[in-house]
Amino acid sequence: xxxxRRYASFMAVLFLxxxxxxxxxxxxxxxxxxxxxxKLRSMQTRSFDTADKKRMMQTVISTMQDLDFVIDKADLxxxxxxxxxxxxxxxxxxxxxxxxxxxxxxxxxxxxxxGVTSVDDPATYQDFFVALxxxxxxxxxxxx
Amino acid sequence: xxxxxxxFKVFIVLFVCLGLFGCASVPKGFLKIDEKSLxxxxxxxxxxxxxxxxxxITSVAGVLQDLSFTLDESESELGLxxxxxxxxxxxxxxxxxxxxxxxxxxxxxxxxxxxxRADKEQRVKASVIARPSLDGRKIVxxxxxxxxxxxxxxxxxxxxxxxxxEMYQKFYDGLSKxxxxxxxxx
Numbered sequence: 153x154x155x156x157r158r159y160a161s162f163m164a165v166l167f168l169x170x171x172x173x174x175x176x177x178x179x180x181x182x183x184x185x186x187x188x189x190x191k192l193r194s195m196q197t198r199s200f201d202t203a204d205k206k207r208m209m210q211t212v213i214s215t216m217q218d219l220d221f222v223i224d225k226a227d228l229x230x231x232x233x234x235x236x237x238x239x240x241x242x243x244x245x246x247x248x249x250x251x252x253x254x255x256x257x258x259x260x261x262x263x264x265x266x267g268v269t270s271v272d273d274p275a276t277y278q279d280f281f282v283a284l285x286x287x288x289x290x291x292x293x294x295x296x
Numbered sequence: 297x298x299x300x301x302x303x304f305k306v307f308i309v310l311f312v313c314l315g316l317f318g319c320a321s322v323p324k325g326f327l328k329i330d331e332k333s334l335x336x337x338x339x340x341x342x343x344x345x346x347x348x349x350x351x352x353i354t355s356v357a358g359v360l361q362d363l364s365f366t367l368d369e370s371e372s373e374l375g376l377x378x379x380x381x382x383x384x385x386x387x388x389x390x391x392x393x394x395x396x397x398x399x400x401x402x403x404x405x406x407x408x409x410x411x412x413r414a415d416k417e418q419r420v421k422a423s424v425i426a427r428p429s430l431d432g433r434k435i436v437x438x439x440x441x442x443x444x445x446x447x448x449x450x451x452x453x454x455x456x457x458x459x460x461x462e463m464y465q466k467f468y469d470g471l472s473k474x475x476x477x478x479x480x481x482x
Contacts, residue, residue, distance in 0.1 A: 209374060210427050214438070217340070218333040220457045222442045223423040228373045235423075237326070238442045238455035244326060266322040279327040286329070 187272045195274040197261040198281050198292035212248050215287045242267045341438045342468050352426045352435045355478050359470040375426035385418035385445050412448045419444045
């Protein structure tokens with residue numbers, strides 16, 4: 153009996169330990185990302201063959217609206233647009249930035265958060281760029 | 297001995313479940329465009345026969361104020377205005393149902409408090425974009441609404457996009473009036 157009790161307390165401590173470490177949020181963890189900086193940029197960024205920043209931003213806004221986002225903020229000078237989408241059980245927030253790349257191209261970068269989790273699934277970003285492409289009648293090019 | 301083992305099994309299963317839910321993963325495909333997007337566009341968009349973007353955007357700000365929204369953010373060069381308002385979300389029918397359910401529960405000898413889970417408050421967010429149409433001869437206005445609903449306990453009951461046609465109709469009725477009023481300098 154004393155053996156099983158020892159086993160019990162060991163298990164309890166073990167599980168408690170798991171829980172405290174498993175989902176721990178410390179200040180430093182807030183800046184942690186699961187992917188490398190380069191990989192993140194490559195999945196979140198596409199370039200487009202146009203230099204019309206304003207039109208690009210307006211198209212990004214309407215694409216985001218098509219995807220049920222409500223636009224919270226936008227700034228033409230910075231080229232940034234932030235919106236949120238309410239899914240009934242979670243809030244998705246996304247920022248899209250548009251900046252020039254050389255004379256004839258624009259770089260569009262999107263990063264999204266699902267609740268408290270950063271989205272780092274390439275397919276999700278691909279979905280967004282496919283929607284944007286359709287709205288723009290332009291092809292999104294992978295940036296190396 | 298047997299009992300302790302059973303206890304452990306339950307304990308482990310419970311914790312594994314909690315762990316799985318606690319760090320729930322991100323679902324896929326929430327940025328995929330669906331067939332309904334065209335339908336939604338029709339609901340959310342109107343065109344105005346003018347090229348005066350400034351007039352439209354000031355009218356939009358006016359109508360949002362008429363609907364007692366406060367403006368949170370704006371970028372006039374992109375034609376964006378975002379606004380929000382708090383409102384009551386108490387639904388007589390829902391509360392009555394909850395009261396009846398609670399009373400039935402009490403009669404049956406169990407305690408329930410459905411009333412505290414009924415909707416109480418909501419925060420509605422609106423964002424409006426006004427921009428020239430592709431041919432440049434019209435101004436296209438598009439509004440989208442979202443809301444967060446809290447219950448009597450102060451917990452969030454749900455967050456959602458508002459797709460009620462009446463809401464959009466009300467906004468555009470107001471906007472048409474506001475454009476007229478502002479043209480008459482009232």
